[in-house]
Amino acid sequence: MNKIVERASAPTPKFFKVLRxxxxxxxxxxxxxxxxxxxxxxxxxxxxxxxxxxGGVISAVSQLTVEKNEQPD
Incomplete structure (x- = not known):
């Protein structure tokens, strides 16, 4: 549950802001x-x-999409 809250409050990529x-x-x-x-x-x-x-599903999925800034190992 904590991860969902973190994802919802993390910055959303520009494309997904438009989609939202x-x-x-x-x-x-x-x-x-x-x-x-x-x-x-x-x-x-x-x-x-x-x-x-x-529209509700598109908005919810777009809000929970975040950029992955981690470098691959």
Whole structure:
């Protein structure tokens, strides 16, 4: 458990920062579609759910990615 906390607080590489931002946007859009106050077709809400989950997973994985600075033996 301690390693996960260390990874989450370690610096994230630039590519994964961009990917994390994209994931957060996807999660936000998916959530907005799911919570829309109007009635949407079933396919739209289904896709919105998948987009929200995918965005959350992308963001979580990107946040836990760190650079390995160790030299090989």
């Amino acid at each position: 931002t994209i994931g957060l946007v996807l999660a936000t859009v998916g959530t907005a579609v799911l919570t829309a106050p109007v009635s949407l077709p079933v396919i739209v809400t289904t896709v919105g759910g998948y987009v929200a989950v995918a």
